[in-house]
Amino acid sequence: MLTTPERIAFLLLALASLLLTLRGVRLIVRAIGRGYGRPSWGVFLRRVIPVSLDILLQRPIFRTRPLVSLLHAGVFFAFVFYGLVNVLDLLEGFNGYSTLHASGVASAYNLVADLLSVAALLGMLGLLLRRFGLRPFRFNRAVFLLPSVRFGISRDSAIVGGFILLHVGSRWAGQAVRIAESGRPDWSQPTASLLARLLGGLDAATLAVASHATWWLALGLILVFLPYFPYSKHIHLFMAPLNLILREEKPLGRLEPPVGNGQLGSARLEELRWYQILDAYACIMCNRCQDVCPAHGTGRALSPAALEINKRYYLNRNLNRFAGGTTSPPLLETATSRAAVWSCTTCGACVRICPVGNRPMLDLIDLRRSLVFAGDELDPNLQAALESLSRYGNSFGKPARQRARWARDLPFPVKDARKEPVEYLWFVGDFASFDPRMQENTKTVAQLFHQAGVDFGILYEDEWNSGNDVRRVGEEGLFELLAEHNLAVLGKARFRAIVTTDPHSYNALRNEYSALGLDVPVYHYTEVLAELLERGQLRPSKRLQAVATYHDPCYLGRYNRITAAPRRVIRALGLELREMPRHGENTYCCGAGGGQIWMDSGGQERPSEQRIREAIALGEDVRFFVVACPKDMAMYSDAVKTTGYEQRLTVIDVARLVAWATGLIELEREAAPVSE
């Protein structure tokens, strides 16, 4: 029980602390409110329960780093439970209510509180040891960091960690003191009772002082810490769940149009959407996004973590002014660099891995939009590609009429889907149509469809680039132009479903075009091939006996979760599939996405080369590096040469393997023994 002056002091302190904290929180709410758009309460109601459950189970955190996540879970559960503990402790301070030596529910409460205290202390010590002992958080040299960030991250971590240690530690010690005062161990608080034995020798007066001191250290500390809370990363406690709950259930592959008049993009913090500003407050600075970022992994200037952290530190330092409505400096001066913006492959790995639901990639795309719209100088190759796309509908600078040239070499005519109804409309894609290295694959796919009796047709010169990467490069107007054209042509054709060879086109058709009114099933060709094999429409005449690994394209595996179909095909051919560590939704980018295929990479090593090494590390016996994306075929055929593994590993499109097994084609280099 507190003395009366103590009670008054506590209440006054609480009032001051709450007022200060409230001011901080209000500023943050106003800061977030400066962003475009507003959260939808419908989304909140729909998601609050399921997402809260996810968070209680710590599912977003356990996506990676199991050990660290375990430590976090310890601290997290303790913290949640400590909400109750703090209330009861307050009661104890003010009217003497105590659960000491109690039985029934109260003893269960005691036990949980006791054990979780230790879990939190150990978890926190572990996390602090890791952060300060192992120093796992490093940024590439080229990454832009605000000066306040370098020192700030450590200081913030130390303060938050110290607070948790002191708060939980004092409460735990306080219980021990009270147990010691009572003169007998409380079996429902085993660890505190152990500690109490050490205090057994102290006299009653000392114990009484200690009881008050620990109470103040545990609860008074909260009041001292509270005003700092909105400026610390600890605020993720509220902001992260909020961020996760308020996130619209929209496919990652469907971008929102730029803010402003629909073209502008976002050059400044206040030109982002509200949730992109919230991202900065939800960020826990764990750098998981950076770990999976192919741009950062190849030494480039981009770190999605640094982007969020810079935003946050800019806000921390300028919260008053920003919340007040002053124009902030360009994001390219406070959050990231031009080089970083242009190295994103839009692979989506950062979005998928982030435990608090941040989407740094969206900021990068909005920044590109603003750069493109402002007429900022573009990479010359990118400019040439965009000019070609707006003129010819493809990035190859070739007349549209040449798009279906590959079909001339086939022994059968390919139906013109503009003129006659077909079951499958095959949206071939730029690379598969124009790149001479890819045309062989394209012909193979056509022959397989033909062999299996699939009724299919193409749009000939009226198919234009789907605009998936154009949109991600930030050229929204050109994306609209391409999409309008394709939608008009698709609208006139008669077909049951679309099949596409290219995961990027797949994503655009399935996620972007559907938002613009296209309402037909879209399949990737691996899905169709898997079906044809399983239904016996394609009959392998030989089983391929070799070990293969499969690379999931970002826009197929991660964005659209098509991971099973290509594997079904590979297995149906008799191949032994050995997975790379990063596969399925956790796949690693080939480095070509988001328009990178049109830009000069400038990284130390290309992501595709790292990927080939990842496959090589699977063992000597892996002979095939199987791909299901024309761009991958291009990227990895190069990478396997530049890494010098050309003799060991054959990069091959999954359709070529099928055609080989069905006897449609002979492979030049028989990399694997084949049994009849």
Add this chain to the structure above:
Amino acid sequence: MTLAVILKQVPDVVEELAIDPSGTDLDRDSVSYVVNEFDEHALEEALLLREATGEDVVVVGVDTTGELDQALYTALAKGAQRAVKLVGDVEGSWLSTRALAGLLAPVIRELSPRLVLTGVQAPDDLDGQLAPTLGALLDWPHTGVVVGTELADGLVRVRKELWGGIMLDLELATPAVLGIQAARATPRYVPVGRVRQAMRESTIEEVEVETPVESAPKLSRLRAPEAAGRAEMLTGSPSDVVERILEILRARGLY
């Protein structure tokens, strides 16, 4: 003050060109047009000058294709202030360079620009006659093969490329007519959104003109280039290739 840039559309040679059954014209239905590449550089150079000195840029063109608007709006989107289109019975005809200059000269005199910039040449003006002809008609100094410009008081300093990489720096009194070979920077990209914005928000001024009667040579027949002999790639082992070469030489009596 203004800088006038002349834009001309020419057939896109990336696309396959077909000859009209009359034999004296391209099949206009299948032709698609692009802005003459050198004119793009002239525009870029003008925009760079504008950025340095704040001059207004006005783009001028004769609409022979019926599609000039696209080019003019694109120029406006890139940063030009005005666009002037010469229209009339010229649509659907090919104008000789002399006729083109004749139509443009009075309009340009009216604009009284400090400089006139045009592409140094065009697919239908391989000799680069437009700048000199305009200069002569306007009685203004002119030069071609320009790769850099700088405006000063009452004059323009130009850098001109001569043979063998030799550069020549000249000063011309303004107004002057320049045939631009290359702008100092790659012609800029203009986002589609900006072009659409220009189409919504700006207007193109029109001037009525009539096709001039001129004593120009008459086109009697247009012919597609004849397919030259194809190169044959020799493949196989080095000794196979050597065998093949010897065989070919022998067949021609050269060995």
